[in-house]
Amino acid sequence: MFAPSAAPILVLSQNTKRDSGKKVQVENINAGKAIADVIRTCLGPQAMLKMLMDPMGGIVMTNDGNAILREITVQHPAAKSMIEIARTQDEEVGDGTTSVIVLAGEMLAAAEPFLKQQVHPTVIIRSYRRALEDMVSILQNQVSIPLDVNDRSKVAQVVASCVGTKLISRHLDLAVNIALDAVKTVLLEENGRREIDIKRYAKVEKIPGGTLEESKVLTGVMVNKDVTHPKMRRYIENPRIVLLDCSLEYKKGESMTNVEMLKESDLTRMLELEEEFVQKLCAEIIAVKPDVVFTEKGISDLAQHYLLKAGISAVRRVRKTDNNRIARACGATVVNRTDELKEEDVGTGAGLFKITKMGDEYFCFVTECKDPKACTILLRGASKDVLNEAERNLQDALHVARNIMLEPKLVPGGGAVEMAVSRALMEKAKNVDRVERRAYEAAGLALEIIPRTLAQNCGANVIRTLTALRAKHASGGTTWGLNGETGELQDMVEAGIWEPLAVKQQVYKTAVETAILLLRIDDIVSGSKKKGDKDEPVRNEPAEPQGQNE
Template sequence: MQAPVVVMKTDTGSGERQFGRKAQLSNITAAKTVADIIRSCLGPKAMLKMLLDPMGGIVLTNDGHAILREIEVAHPAAKSMIELSRTQDEEVGDGTTTVIILAGEILAQALPQLERNIHPVVIIQAFKRALTDALAIIDEIAKPVDINDDKEMYGLISASIGTKFVSRWSELMCNLALKAVRTVSLNVGGSQQEIDIKRYARVEKIPGGEIENSEVLDGVMLNKDITHPRMRRRIENPRILLLDCPLEYKKGESQTNIEISKEEDWNRILQIEEEQIKAMCDAIIALKPDLVITEKGVSDLAQHFMVKANITALRRVRKTDNNRIARATGATIVNSVFSASSSDIGTGCGLFNISKIGDEYFTFLTKCKDPKACTILLRGPSKDILNEIERNLHDAMGVARNVIWTPRLCPGGGATEMAVAVGLERRAKSVEGVAQWPYRAVAEAMEVIPRTLIQNSGNSPIRVLTQLRAKHAEGENAKISSSWGIDGETGKVIDMADPKGPHVWEPLAVKAQSIKTAVESACLLLRVDDIVAAKSAKQVSGPIGGGVDE
């Protein structure tokens, strides 16, 4: 079974080139094709895509980023579109489907402008002006949010995962995401916060149990067991020493060769080895740790000394896990046991214990006093379901992080896009010359989000979109009527500000980023007027350098 391949070949493969209008048309077609693939993945009634990987495994998801990551495309413009969803995912963690659909639609709307013989530079200038105005409109309609109000935060995060597989466990997922983000957030100074989800909030998936058993641990979990059976498996308030060096005999720099002529020499070599390991262990024992965790190996002899001193050791822990333990327990990772001091010992952990889940042993470092790193333990019936839950949880944590960074919200359900479309349409009258056409094109392209939501919910796009446009056009001020959007479940027009309704609000950061990324990428692709495929090395005949004499 092959990975899904969407082949959009251009005739650049033979070393020919496409230039001018032909190259632009080719790019626009490619971008539209990518957008069409995931158009049905927007909203709560989104369809799923089944992807087959080369190993025969399957992925069932409606997460735009996960789908595009698995797709293989041949066309350079299509590749650049797929790169967009990755940018969006890394930057704000949500809105990956929106950004692709928007970029595809903006490029599609640019096609008539090119046919009117408007120069691409004029179109790009108009697009950039429309982007500035669109961001101003979004800023106008955004409302502040209290990030310490759990109920408000839950409503916000559930809007991001309401369209996903985990929506039925919405409250649990919101709880996990919010707790994880609050745990890893660190005040760098003033109001500046560092929230590094990728590095310090690790998701561990263990098949088995029920989804309701998932939890955020106040500490770190590792898939490790102790190195020696007589070491302690449970320690309360352990003193932890973290190492980045092996507790093994250190061989010579260039793996020194030794020739032995007498039996005593061999015993002397073993003695030196033993002395070196003993010196290492003595340096550790002097610091009186209860637990030693190293990223490298621990020799049998070192284990013997450790057991005698009643110290538990874990070996070959991943560097990323070691960093998390350091952050959670307040320990410092040491490069050499001889340079370690008592200030490097971590005492922030309340409990170390090893327990068996399923067939494997897991180490838990929990009850940390002030953990700035955490592990999210996910349980569920199968690997595929756990993978999908992890993808959805990543989006939920992204939303929580964005709101803590920029505590302002925009109405969801296509309301923001419609407000931008109507606002740009009004401002288009003040744009002079032919630039007015491409400026209006951005306004029309914005309507693709509410239209797609209506289509995916099975309603009539023309009738409902007209109603929505009328609602937004009623108020002269963008703030008054901007909260009217589409209920993704029924496809009807509703007021997002109504507390009795679905009340879908999204972070300002996600909305602003998706519009910025979409417009910028459309401008980038419009600027291309030549696609040249380089010849492969096989086609270059003659000796290296083409046989030209120097």
């Protein structure tokens, strides 16, 4: 209600303020639960796919939590926060995007009864914070086991359990081997530090046609380019490679350059100058005796002529990222000026340069590298939809392999770790202050949503399965979980279903932190103004149309 003055002021009674806070919190919880419900069926090996249509009419079919939420358009600010955490999870560890949304939704739902019983949000938040600290310490000290990263079969087992829930799981061995080979290729060890940059140095190239079985990791780089001149060599063994970041063309003057020609020989002289400049550039390149030249800029017809005479193949307008990958693969250095070219800048690490036609396009391969620190993953498949989904699944596998290499610790999968952590939290709850204990226990029970969802998605009897699983954990079977295919209880150590500790830790941290963040919001005020209003703030009541004044 506004005071009848020239500059209206928002006046709220104490009672209205409290109701509004409660209303907004419940509304935020409902928004979080709604997002979690959309994603819930995408968890586990029996996950259903979602078909998404974008505004342009394109179709995406996927069960990847992050890919689905990227396409969804929501209005509610709390729902937007939920979508943001899937993106964070994907960027940070590359896997667990569905789990984090489901868990965050359940953490919010667990807080709802306390809000209705007039428990202050700060008390719930304090309990959740404490529960999160205990979750992380239980994960690190009680549940996780170390892994020998040199044992390929063990690492493959972990990657397989993460890819098993994806569409590519029919070609499980292939996907696992591709992920492990790619990560091993781009692994760089310096001064005892490990660096694995998948994003820049493990490029996925999708070529429709063929079958998924034909996909492989190349020991080098592939780019979608052809040589500039049809007479240049297209197959060179042990090539000497030069990489340039400059154009092999005559630099024209700026637009305001004026040239005064007084006699007809002036034009001839200008053309000669252009020719001499290009000839000088080519002579500097030919001096280091390369077989192949890659440049990020253009190559003029004259430069092509000189290079062809010297028996050099040239590829132009290569992407900067591709040029960097070729540099890592063959040991060359990207040079910015031809007059700076030296013998050590030439890459000699590649075993083969060849141009191959696949489908309608030409592709340039720089392969059989001696020590490639960059690679290209060549994906073949029936259609673009299949290839796009295979790429999304493969990215998850690559990230999982990377996480294991950087932090070689594992936790049992199939909901076993959630049950174990939940049970450990219940034990610790006995030492928690009575006011905070109930919310602390609720946070522990919320973890059970993961095995419950797995049971739901494979059609098992949820109550009976969870009761049996609790009984197993009570009698000391801390590695027992749920077989996502059949819905039966199984020892995850025997089944060989493991997950990286880094992924689980990130899931718990992101989910609980988001629940805490949304519980701290007690009001939504819109920055936009209604027509006719001057200075008054506009209050967003979730239950009423946007921009409604109170």
